[in-house]
Amino acid sequence: MSMLQGNKSAGRLTKRIIPCLDIKDGRTVKGTNFVDLRDAGDPVELGALYAQQGADELVFLDITATVEKRKTLSELVNKIAHHINIPFTVGGGISSVEDVQVLLQNGADKISVNTSAFKRPALLRELEKEFGSQCVVLAIDTKKEADGEWYVYLNGGRTKTEMKCTDWAYQAVELGAGEILLTSMNHDGTKSGFALDITRKLSDILPVPVIASGGGGTMEHFVDVFRNGHADAALAASIFHFKEIPIPDLKNYLAENGIVVRV
Amino acid sequence: MNLAIVKYNAGNIQSVLYALERIGVEATVTDDQDFLRKADKVIFPGVGEASSAMQYLRERGIDKLLTSLTQPVLGICLGMQLMCQYSEENDTDCLGIFDEKVLKFDVAGATERIKVPQIGWNTIYNLKTPLFKGLPENSFCYFVHGYHAALGEHTIATTDYIQPYSSALHRDNFYGVQFHPEKSAAVGEQIIKNFLAI
Numbered sequence: 001m002s003m004l005q006g007n008k009s010a011g012r013l014t015k016r017i018i019p020c021l022d023i024k025d026g027r028t029v030k031g032t033n034f035v036d037l038r039d040a041g042d043p044v045e046l047g048a049l050y051a052q053q054g055a056d057e058l059v060f061l062d063i064t065a066t067v068e069k070r071k072t073l074s075e076l077v078n079k080i081a082h083h084i085n086i087p088f089t090v091g092g093g094i095s096s097v098e099d100v101q102v103l104l105q106n107g108a109d110k111i112s113v114n115t116s117a118f119k120r121p122a123l124l125r126e127l128e129k130e131f132g133s134q135c136v137v138l139a140i141d142t143k144k145e146a147d148g149e150w151y152v153y154l155n156g157g158r159t160k161t162e163m164k165c166t167d168w169a170y171q172a173v174e175l176g177a178g179e180i181l182l183t184s185m186n187h188d189g190t191k192s193g194f195a196l197d198i199t200r201k202l203s204d205i206l207p208v209p210v211i212a213s214g215g216g217g218t219m220e221h222f223v224d225v226f227r228n229g230h231a232d233a234a235l236a237a238s239i240f241h242f243k244e245i246p247i248p249d250l251k252n253y254l255a256e257n258g259i260v261v262r263v
Numbered sequence: 264m265n266l267a268i269v270k271y272n273a274g275n276i277q278s279v280l281y282a283l284e285r286i287g288v289e290a291t292v293t294d295d296q297d298f299l300r301k302a303d304k305v306i307f308p309g310v311g312e313a314s315s316a317m318q319y320l321r322e323r324g325i326d327k328l329l330t331s332l333t334q335p336v337l338g339i340c341l342g343m344q345l346m347c348q349y350s351e352e353n354d355t356d357c358l359g360i361f362d363e364k365v366l367k368f369d370v371a372g373a374t375e376r377i378k379v380p381q382i383g384w385n386t387i388y389n390l391k392t393p394l395f396k397g398l399p400e401n402s403f404c405y406f407v408h409g410y411h412a413a414l415g416e417h418t419i420a421t422t423d424y425i426q427p428y429s430s431a432l433h434r435d436n437f438y439g440v441q442f443h444p445e446k447s448a449a450v451g452e453q454i455i456k457n458f459l460a461i
Contacts, residue, residue: 064442262403
């Protein structure tokens with residue numbers, strides 16, 4: 001296996017590539033193009049395939065609408081933890097220490113919070129105190145408005161706030177967030193490249209890693225977000241699901257362009 | 264084989280159990296001292312804070328038990344740090360199995376923009392002992408930590424982050440790794456298998 005062959009880029013922390021899987025009622029949604037999978041809707045099977053291909057971490061985002069169906073999430077997390085040998089983050093609808101406890105006990109390495117932390121920032125402090133900041137990822141959906149400022153949006157991008165992205169990120173890290181997952185709504189789904197300016201700004205001012213999300217469409221975009229956006233990690237979904245960019249090709253391309261990656 | 268995982272007030276213990284399951288090995292998560300003493304091998308995992316972990320171990324006498332073990336013992340992450348002499352994390356005296364000290368990363372000494380804790384994949388080199396059998400120099404492992412063990416006579420793997428430090432330690436029957444073999448893909452699985460074969 002290639003991972004056992006070592007690498008010449010010794011002694012440096014690598015930039016991470018993170019596929020994101022949207023989960024609804026325990027199944028992967030948004031569709032996939034993996035004809036070689038027995039069941040493309042099975043998040044465990046898809047996640048294991050990505051891990052085998054060299055993904056550095058995985059994010060599972062639960063978009064299940066109803067609270068009662070969310071109970072299937074902890075069972076799914078348990079199944080993922082049994083089968084996948086790289087770290088993974090679970091997000092979606094988490095709003096309490098108890099929610100996190102269940103997910104971590106079932107084997108999640110990190111959890112991500114978004115709207116619930118914005119509405120009650122003390123949640124971040126509680127999670128940090130109970131579990132440590134290394135497992136607390138704050139997801140921020142942000143949009144650049146006509147005034148040129150990036151604002152925080154809630155509820156999956158449906159609700160605008162008056163909070164500037166940088167202010168919220170800075171405050172959240174002070175409270176205990178150990179990583180920031182930054183999604184640019186202006187770029188998400190466009191495949192026109194990541195939001196380099198806000199990613200770079202956050203990454204340069206914050207003492208914690210920033211995961212860039214939204215807009216990755218070509219392998220050059222990933223080089224850009226690491227080199228010019230100063231991102232610590234980059235997340236994408238459909239380009240991996242539809243095999244537009246195979247992970248091994250992306251890793252090799254990054255390495256050829258001087259980005260330190262695990263290949 | 265009777266394999267025990269030390270149960271205490273630190274996180275991530277389940278992940279180690281699952282990683283063992285993936286390679287077809289059963290283990291028992293326990294704080295039963297008799298069981299731990301008689302086990303063929305002991306894994307001492309953990310993610311968390313040093314002083315509260317040490318306090319928990321001392322209150323239950325697990326500290327003395329761990330230092331008295333003669334079978335192969337593998338500390339992981341916080342487990343490895345607790346096996347050292349001392350940790351700067353809340354000024355904590357640790358188990359003293361390894362002479363090395365656990366220090367905070369010196370961000371001020373960094374020559375480039377660098378973040379603490381270190382989160383992600385980094386390489387291990389200067390590999391010694393059968394723990395790394397079959398693994399090439401500069402293999403990738405997954406790390407999450409804000410403190411690191413200095414280099415010393417017990418160092419059996421080195422990693423660079425700001426400065427070179429001990430990513431694995433060894434003395435007699437005791438082994439410790441700073442990274443998470445249970446989350447380090449094929450490399451981690453090989454290291455776990457190697458430990459089980461010691």
